[in-house]
Amino acid sequence: MSYVSEIRSIIGHEMLLLAGANVILARDDGFILLQQRKDGTWGLPGGLLEPGESLEETAVREVKEETNLDINTLNFINVFSGAEYSFTLANKDEINVITALYFSTDWSGELRNDHTEGLQLKFYPPNRLPVPMDEEYSTYIRYYLSHKNHSDEEYR
Known part of the structure; x- marks a missing residue:
């Protein structure tokens, strides 16, 4: 049983504070790797802290699990938290997430979708993102695009 499942068995649908990480994997041409979730929505590779x-370990582990890629260089972007990151899920679970956002242009391995994690993986140009996509992921991508410097390695 996962940590979240164990806590849910105790508190039911009540608000649960969750920490996690998402990673923007960008190719040299600027295309961003997205994962189509099992519910059909698109998002970034990532998941919850164990x-x-x-x-950082969460970001690297989740990318490996979901994409089969090994991150060689991980760059911190920002932490997203607050009331606007509170959600009620379809199963009525209430969550408030604290998400560390990272990016990488330096990874290795063969891209391979884990079908237990999602339906497919695909690179998209940042100005033509697929729908449906949760607003949370759109926010992260917009932030990344608006704050990246010419070197793609530093943030304001």
Whole structure:
């Protein structure tokens, strides 16, 4: 049983504070890797922090699990938190997420979708993102695009 499932068995649908990480994997041409979730929506690779794990470790682990890619260089972008990151899920679970956003242009391995994690992986130009996409992921991508410098390695 996962940590979140264990806590849910105790608190039911009540508000749960969750920390996690998402990663923008960008190619040299600027295209961004997106994952189509099992519910059909598109999002960024990433997931929830496990007990004892750092946010960086979460980012690297989740990318490996979902894409089969190994991140060689991970760059921090920002932390997103607050009331606007509170959601009620379809199953009535209430969550408030704290998300560390990272990006990488330096990875290795063969891109391979894990069908237990999502339906497909595909690179998209940032000005033509697929729909449907949760606003949370659109916000992260917009932030990334508006704050990246010419070097793609530094943020304001």
